[in-house]
Amino acid sequence: MRSLTRSDGRPPKWLNGLRRKANALCALLYVAGLIYLACIVWPSFNDRTYFSENALLPGLVDDEFVHRERTNTFAKQLREVVQTRYGKEYGMPHDWLLEQLESIGLEAYAQNFTAFLPGISGAVEGTNIFAVMRAARAPSVESIVVAVPFRSNTLGSIGLALSLASFCREQIYWSKDLIFVFTEHETIGMQAWLSAYHRLPISSLKADPLAAHGGAIQAALALEATDGSTPFSNVDIRYNMINGQLPNLDLVNLLVKMTEKEALVPTLYMQEDPHGQDLYTEKGYWKLAKTSFKGIVAQAFSRADSGLHSVFGAYGVQAVTISPYGKGRTKSQGGWVDIGRLLEGGLRSVNNLLEKFHQSFFFYFLPSTHRYVSIGVFMPAIGLLMGPVLIKALCVWLDLNDEGESSADGDAKAKKETKSESALAVLPLITKSESALAVLPLIVIAHSCGALLYFLPYLLFNAQASISTNDQQLFQAIATIAITLPICPWIIQRNLADKDFGVPSMVVLRVVALLELALIVGVTAVLNFGIAVLVAIFVAPISTITIPFRSKIGWALNSMALVLLHPLVACCVALGVYTALTVPVPPTPSWLAQRAFEQTVDVTVGFIRDSLVYQSHLYAFFTLALFPIWMMFWTIVHHRSE
Amino acid sequence: MKRQRSEVKRIEKTEKTDGNEPLFVRSMDVASAAVVVQVCYLFNPFGIASCIAMTTSVFHNFLIAAALVAFQSGRPYVSASVLALVSMLGLYPAVLMVPIALHYATAGGNSKTPFDWTAFCSSIAVFCSVWAGALYMIVTLSGSWQFLQSTYLFFVLVPDLTPTVGVFWYFFTEVFDHFRLFFLWVFQLNIFIFVIPLALTLRRSPMMLFHILLILIAVFKPYPSVGDAVVYMALLPIWRHLYLYIRHSFLAACTMAVFAVLAPVMWKLWIQDGSANANFYFAITLAYCTAQIFLLTDLLYAELRHRIHMTHGIRVIDESGTEAKIALS
Numbered sequence: 001m002r003s004l005t006r007s008d009g010r011p012p013k014w015l016n017g018l019r020r021k022a023n024a025l026c027a028l029l030y031v032a033g034l035i036y037l038a039c040i041v042w043p044s045f046n047d048r049t050y051f052s053e054n055a056l057l058p059g060l061v062d063d064e065f066v067h068r069e070r071t072n073t074f075a076k077q078l079r080e081v082v083q084t085r086y087g088k089e090y091g092m093p094h095d096w097l098l099e100q101l102e103s104i105g106l107e108a109y110a111q112n113f114t115a116f117l118p119g120i121s122g123a124v125e126g127t128n129i130f131a132v133m134r135a136a137r138a139p140s141v142e143s144i145v146v147a148v149p150f151r152s153n154t155l156g157s158i159g160l161a162l163s164l165a166s167f168c169r170e171q172i173y174w175s176k177d178l179i180f181v182f183t184e185h186e187t188i189g190m191q192a193w194l195s196a197y198h199r200l201p202i203s204s205l206k207a208d209p210l211a212a213h214g215g216a217i218q219a220a221l222a223l224e225a226t227d228g229s230t231p232f233s234n235v236d237i238r239y240n241m242i243n244g245q246l247p248n249l250d251l252v253n254l255l256v257k258m259t260e261k262e263a264l265v266p267t268l269y270m271q272e273d274p275h276g277q278d279l280y281t282e283k284g285y286w287k288l289a290k291t292s293f294k295g296i297v298a299q300a301f302s303r304a305d306s307g308l309h310s311v312f313g314a315y316g317v318q319a320v321t322i323s324p325y326g327k328g329r330t331k332s333q334g335g336w337v338d339i340g341r342l343l344e345g346g347l348r349s350v351n352n353l354l355e356k357f358h359q360s361f362f363f364y365f366l367p368s369t370h371r372y373v374s375i376g377v378f379m380p381a382i383g384l385l386m387g388p389v390l391i392k393a394l395c396v397w398l399d400l401n402d403e404g405e406s407s408a409d410g411d412a413k414a415k416k417e418t419k420s421e422s423a424l425a426v427l428p429l430i431t432k433s434e435s436a437l438a439v440l441p442l443i444v445i446a447h448s449c450g451a452l453l454y455f456l457p458y459l460l461f462n463a464q465a466s467i468s469t470n471d472q473q474l475f476q477a478i479a480t481i482a483i484t485l486p487i488c489p490w491i492i493q494r495n496l497a498d499k500d501f502g503v504p505s506m507v508v509l510r511v512v513a514l515l516e517l518a519l520i521v522g523v524t525a526v527l528n529f530g531i532a533v534l535v536a537i538f539v540a541p542i543s544t545i546t547i548p549f550r551s552k553i554g555w556a557l558n559s560m561a562l563v564l565l566h567p568l569v570a571c572c573v574a575l576g577v578y579t580a581l582t583v584p585v586p587p588t589p590s591w592l593a594q595r596a597f598e599q600t601v602d603v604t605v606g607f608i609r610d611s612l613v614y615q616s617h618l619y620a621f622f623t624l625a626l627f628p629i630w631m632m633f634w635t636i637v638h639h640r641s642e
Numbered sequence: 643m644k645r646q647r648s649e650v651k652r653i654e655k656t657e658k659t660d661g662n663e664p665l666f667v668r669s670m671d672v673a674s675a676a677v678v679v680q681v682c683y684l685f686n687p688f689g690i691a692s693c694i695a696m697t698t699s700v701f702h703n704f705l706i707a708a709a710l711v712a713f714q715s716g717r718p719y720v721s722a723s724v725l726a727l728v729s730m731l732g733l734y735p736a737v738l739m740v741p742i743a744l745h746y747a748t749a750g751g752n753s754k755t756p757f758d759w760t761a762f763c764s765s766i767a768v769f770c771s772v773w774a775g776a777l778y779m780i781v782t783l784s785g786s787w788q789f790l791q792s793t794y795l796f797f798v799l800v801p802d803l804t805p806t807v808g809v810f811w812y813f814f815t816e817v818f819d820h821f822r823l824f825f826l827w828v829f830q831l832n833i834f835i836f837v838i839p840l841a842l843t844l845r846r847s848p849m850m851l852f853h854i855l856l857i858l859i860a861v862f863k864p865y866p867s868v869g870d871a872v873v874y875m876a877l878l879p880i881w882r883h884l885y886l887y888i889r890h891s892f893l894a895a896c897t898m899a900v901f902a903v904l905a906p907v908m909w910k911l912w913i914q915d916g917s918a919n920a921n922f923y924f925a926i927t928l929a930y931c932t933a934q935i936f937l938l939t940d941l942l943y944a945e946l947r948h949r950i951h952m953t954h955g956i957r958v959i960d961e962s963g964t965e966a967k968i969a970l971s
Contacts, residue, residue, distance in 0.1 A: 245915060316916040362917035397892055515896060523903050526911065527917075 011573050015398075022156025022395045026388030026544055033384030034145050037533070039289045040381070043279050046373045049366075052359035053250045056349045058257045063341040067163045071336045074100070075159025088150040092184050092263065096156075097129045103164040106180070108132035113192035113207040115185070117609050125185035128193050133169055133178040142480035143214035144350050145317075146221050146343065147308045149186040153226040158182060160336050161223060164343060173283065176351055177214035187304035191311045198315050204612040205339035207327055219251055219350045219357065221343060222318035230335045234267050235259045235342070236307045237369070238321040240298045242314030242616045244528025248318045248357035249372060251365055255320055256369045256617060258345040262338040264324070267367045269294040273368040286369035295365045300530030304614050311614055318357045375529075382525040385536040386518050392544045393514035400507050439509040446631035447624075449485045452622040456481060457608045474608070475601040481569050482627070506639050510547065513632035517543055520625045531621065539565060543615075546633045560639045564631060567622045568600065576598040671882040685878035687902060692725050692869035699869030702732055706873055709738065710852065717760070718746040719768045734795050734859045738852060739769050744841060745848035798830060800864050805923060808866040808903070809931060812924045830850035833862045843946070850945050857938045861931050871934070875957055887944035890936045897933035901926055 009165055020024065039045055051058060081093045087174075100106035108131040115124040134140055148154060148161045165180050185191030197217075201207075218296070225232070239252050251341065259266040274284030304310045307321030322342065328334030363375035381388075460477055473602045506638035525532035542561050563569060576596030580587060587595070610616035679898040683689060692699050712721035722743050729736040738924040744887070747762035780789060803811045810829060818826050836858055844851040853874060896930055904926045911918035 245917065313915065316914060356916070358916070358919075361656060452818070513901070519900060519903055523898075523907055526904075526922075 001504055005214060011398075018391065019395050019398060022391055022549065026391055027382050029387040029391070030541055033381050034537070036384055037381045037419065038289070038376050040373050041292045041367050042285060043288070043367075043371060046309050046371050046377060046455060049249065049253050049256075049370050049372050049468070051250060051253055053353070053357065055352050055354050056250060056254060057352055058254050058349050059345060061345070061348055063344050065167050065340045066337060067340070068169055068335065068337045069338065070163040071160050073159075074162040075156045075336075078159055090148045092129075092182075094125070094127050094129055097182055098329055100162055101129070101131040101165065101180070104131075104162070106133050106165060106566060108211055109211040111196060111208050111210055113189065113196075113205060114208075115188050115192070116204050117615060121267050121457050124188060126186055126189050126192075128181060128189045130179055130181040130193065130210075131165065131213050133165065133174070133180070133215075135174045135177050136172050138175040140177050140213075141215040142175075142218050143179050144219055144221070144346070144347055145179045145181060145319075146189060146223065146314075147181045147183065149183050149221050149308055149381065151186065153342070154224060156230075156336060157223045157225045160225075160340050160343075162564065164340050167340075167344070167531065170186055170485060171257045175219060175347075175352055178347065178463055179214050179217075184310065186310060188613060189569070190308045191304075193335065194311060194315055194317075198314075202615070210381045214355070217312075217317045218313070220312050220317055221255075221346055222319065222321040223323075223339070223343065224307050224321055225324040229327075229441060231331060232264065232324035232339070233326035233328040234265045234270075234272070234324070234528055235339075236267050236270055236323040236325060237390050238309065238323060240295075240306055240613045241306060241319070242300045242302055242610070243301045243312045243313065243618075244302055245313035246299070246362060246364065246531055247309070247313075247320055248360050248362060250357055250360040251318045251320055252366070253340075253347055253360075254349055255322065258342045258349075261345065262342050263333050264312070264338065264342070265326075268366055268369055269298065270325075273370065278314060283506065288371070290374070292365060292367045295367075296530040298530070299528060300534050301603075301618065302528075302530075303352070303610060303616075313613055318507055328543075335595065363526075365529070377531075378529060379525065381537060382522065382529075382532060385533070388442065388544050389401070389514050389518045389521075389540055393511050393518065396507055396514070400511070418518070438505045439512065441510060442635055443632065446628040446635070450624050450628040451629055453478065453481055453627055454620060459530050486566075486631065501511060504634055509632055511628055513636065516632075519627050524621065524625075527617075531618070534573060535626070536571070539620040546637055562630070562634055562637055567626055571603060572596050572600045623641050661907060668881045668961075675880050675882070677877040678709060679876050683872060685755055686872050686875055688868040689872040692872065693866065697867060697869055698731075699867055699872075702728060702735070703869065703873050704730070706735060706738070706856070709742070712717060713742050713745065713852070714849070718742065722769040722882070723761045723772045726769050727776065729769075732863075733794055734863050736769075736831055737833060737855050737859065740837055740841050741844075741848035741855065743853035744845050744851065748846065748848075753783075775931045792870055798826070798941045800826060804886075805909075805920070805927075806865055807868060807927050807930060808861075808863060810864045812920065814855055829864070840942075844943075847945060850881075850941065853881075854938055854941055857934055857941075859860075860962070861934045861938075881941065881944070882942035884941070887947045888940045888941050889943065894933045894936045894940070897929055897936075901930040901933065905930070 038112065051607045076092070078096070081096045082090055085091065108129065109206055111128045113126055113128065115126075117124060127149065132143075146161060146164070148157050150158065161180055161182070165178075167175065168178055171348070183193065188205070191202070192205050193210070195205060196207040196210045197213065199209075235255075237255050239247050241247065256266045265272060268291055269288065274287045275283075278287075279282035283357060298306065302310065307323065309319035309321040313320035322339070324334075324339050361372065361374050365378065366372055372440065384600045389390050456478060458476060460474070474488060521532050521536050521539075524535070542565055546558060564573065570632060573596070577590055579595050579599070580592055604619075607616065607619040607622070613617045689703075694881065695904060706726055707722040709721045709728065711723060712718075722739065725735060725739055725742065743762045743765045746765050747758045781787060800810055800814055803815050805811050813829070814822070823901075837855065840854060840858075846852070856877070858872065860866055862895040863870065905923070908918060908923040908926050912923050914919060
């Protein structure tokens with residue numbers, strides 16, 4: 001390991017240079033990280049999308065779906081049934097769907113489920129309807145899922161799915177089963193179906209076992225057109241799943257290609273691509289940047305509301321949602337039949353697969369439908385943004401143990417009598433191990449506070465008991481605890497003698513907090529790049545300057561900055577800024593504050609519900625991972641030394 | 643500890659005590675070492691994880707610790723017998739017999755005492771006979787030699803390539819069949835071949851040899867687990883007097899912490915989500931092995947450097963009167 005130390009055990013020369021220029025280097029790396037993020041969206045630095053899986057053969061076949069009348073009939077009949085039976089309430093007509101699916105010739109089944117959610121009184125009950133079309137050419141070892149949610153405005157999509165099912169039943173080339181799923185309560189129903197299909201029970205979701213299975217699911221396509229009038233002009237392709245997972249890029253590219261084949265415009269987050277000649281201009285760049293930003297935010301705070309595809313990720317299934325919208329110009333294209341042909345093309349391509357999707361990227365973000373930024377290109381941004389944190393941790397550690405280290409040439413300086421001599425110019429040793437261990441209680445307390453905050457909703461609101469609660473009560477409980485917990489370090493520090501908590505122990509705590517922050521952000525960057533990069537941008541600079549300041553002004557500024565970083569406060573502020581930017585009329589501050597607060601309540605309770613039903617880890621990330629680190633920084637800033 | 647105390651006495655005779663205090667083993671360290679080692683063992687996250695997973699590494703660790711206790715309290719044949727039991731279970735702890743036999747061949751003396759071949763051979767003989775006796779008992783109880791296929795031949799031939807925290811599985815998934823035997827020999831020889839130079843260097847420090855061999859076994863076993871790392875990590879506090887010369891503690895500790903968090907994440911991404919692949923998991927496992935090797939070389943370096951300073955004092959002045967730089971060649 002010659003490069004890490006010199007042969008006589010002294011630190012390498014570059015380390016001394018690093019320590020001298022640490023602050024400048026940290027600032028430089030952070031700014032470089034921000035510039036890097038801005039640069040990778042520019043088309044010269046990323047690549048055009050391509051198909052990695054040869055077996056897909058996208059768009060090679062002639063699409064044969066022409067059943068316009070059948071689609072319209074199904075949709076009209078469905079509307080009539082819903083209207084006559086449920087009126088304005090839009091209940092799901094389970095028996096009618098079962099009857100139609102059986103008349104098409106598929107095996108149709110129903111599945112009941114019950115969901116217990118905190119903040120919602122009573123249980124959410126529903127029934128999914130699903131039909132299996134067995135493959136003619138293969139044993140039922142693999143399957144493709146077509147999922148449509150039942151909502152008041154998806155009646156047209158259900159009509160299309162039914163006529164597509166009848167079309168597919170007549171073909172002989174299917175080598176995988178097709179499973180058509182119509183869910184009630186949208187993603188809750190989808191999650192219930194999936195957990196029963198894979199036999200992985202979820203505690204807050206009681207799902208009946210399925211009467212039929214279809215083999216390993218290779219891909220899932222969800223259709224969710226709102227019943228705007230056809231013709232459609234655009235198709236929104238949604239691919240963000242829970243916990244920041246993304247489907248294989250091949251599947252997204254496949255649907256983009258199918259959309260373009262039907263002369264429709266594919267969009268991401270309702271943003272169209274820049275036109276061909278605009279790609280390398282400033283106007284094009286802002287479009288790309290906007291789509292990328294929306295992509296990162298969508299991946300970071302991925303809830304289940306973007307479509308039925310979002311819950312498939314936990315089961316290792318690649319899934320995408322198609323959402324046609326917009327006002328088409330000509331009557332002859334953009335109708336339901338074209339969407340049906342789009343789906344048929346996609347299904348036939350996936351039908352060709354020999355292995356499950358593995359060739360293309362799983363970690364990427366898309367500035368446009370034809371450009372992608374892969375993990376190799378965006379991960380250095382995290383390295384550059386977190387570099388300051390790591391360098392600071394290293395420098396603080398070296399300074400802590402530096403008491404015997406003389407300068408690089410070995411000239412003698414004035415030393416205290418208990419310190420070691422210059423010949424011991426070796427790398428670190430904690431001379432005061434007692435004070436180093438004294439920070440352990442603080443670390444344990446910080447993490448216990450995070451654990452308390454995490455388990456609080458489950459302790460207060462037992463999933464099986466039907467305690468009627470509402471969002472407000474739940475949020476109040478959490479907010480109270482989250483805001484009063486920071487008092488703990490004060491109490492602890494007042495009760496312990498200051499000589500036990502001398503400055504070295506705060507410095508050790510700082511090293512631990514910085515390293516833990518770098519570790520958490522680094523690990524999250526692999527799992528969910530969106531949230532990692534957002535946290536890195538805001539937390540990295542604050543954490544490097546958090547030290548126990550002596551001066552009053554420094555202490556006040558540091559405190560304010562940290563308060564802004566408190567997860568709840570940061571959430572509130574971010575939502576306030578977002579609302580202010582997106583609302584058309586300039587709002588009054590009081591209205592804005594109220595809106596931001598309401599949204600914070602929604603978001604927090606939403607995270608808790610997501611963690612119960614969809615096993616989303618966002619709530620755990622904020623309470624178990626980020627909150628303890630914040631508590632440690634808070635302790636450092638508010639340390640009273642004599 | 644006994645050996646360190648004897649070395650301390652040697653330095654005091656040479657009258658070079660000024661400023662040499664950090665080199666010596668402090669009595670308060672000896673007293674507190676027992677408690678610190680215990681705490682490090684009980685609260686080690688890898689140990690807790692092994693207990694939650696209900697693995698048998700608990701028994702392996704117990705027997706190794708028992709062998710160590712017998713070794714240090716001057717009972718050569720007891721430690722050889724207990725070590726025979728561990729080796730019967732796991733095969734690779736057999737290399738730990740080398741430091742035990744060396745200790746009883748050079749019992750407590752300095753470099754002038756002659757090597758006692760009788761003690762060396764008798765402790766190895768006890769080890770072999772207890773192992774043979776245990777094997778005989780197994781043969782009579784199970785009635786045949788079939789068990790060899792499932793135990794020792796399993797370790798040696800590595801038929802199962804389930805991913806572990808070791809280095810074998812990834813390599814053997816891609817090796818061609820006609821080279822398999824060759825690479826099996828190379829990989830298995832890895833553990834045993836390093837024992838020879840280490841034993842020659844550390845023949846007067848058998849405790850350090852024991853510790854280093856524990857790390858070596860944990861890295862190069864065919865089917866290691868994180869439970870193997872718990873014993874040597876717990877034993878680190880006994881080298882308090884060597885902390886001065888440890889160079890990569892920060893790096894190794896950070897790598898271990900990153901491994902502890904990132905390995906389950908990579909595993910989940912690969913096996914459950916299907917997003918990552920084997921390379922992600924193997925990369926972090928390789929980082930873990932590298933951290934262990936850093937620890938091993940650090941301990942070795944610290945021990946050798948400590949020896950030099952024990953004979954020449956904490957500041958080494960050479961003939962011209964300037965301070966000498968000590969380099970590892």
